Amino acid sequence: MTGTVELPAALREIADDFAELTAPERLQLLLEFSEGLPELPERYAGSLDSMEQVHECQSPIFLAVEVADEPADEPGRRPVHLYFSAPPEAPTTRGFAGILHEGLDGLTVDEVLAVPEAAPYQFSLGEAVSPLRLRGMVGMLSRIKRQTALKSQS
Incomplete structure (x- = not known):
């Protein structure tokens, strides 16, 4: 895919960080996002x-x-919070969840809904995964x- 899609500032910063790295370095950064995925709240x-x-x-995520x-x-200005459960033995999946959590958690409803479906392709991970x-x-973002x-x- 050529060109870039409009991303919220936090996701754009993450995408830019990935774009500056080599493929092996991107995998390392993805692992860091995996390790940084917050634990589920007790509920x-x-x-x-x-x-x-x-x-x-x-x-299984x-x-x-x-x-x-x-x-x-102002329903469109209500903040959105994300929670993920992904097994530690699935670092790629956990890394994707970590990226989406860091980039989207706390944004408003309108900001989350404005994220383009193609956003996952902007992280320069096509050579790495x-x-x-x-x-x-893409499935995570869609859900x-x-x-x-x-x-x-509601």
């Missing part, structure tokens, strides 16, 4: 049935999206956006 720990599985991923209640009068693995990240849209209406 989700041991409750994967309350989370959505991302079937496009080769490893689950996610949950929460949309804050405030400001109630297989297209099948990248589709997993995040869908859950954000649904939960922002």
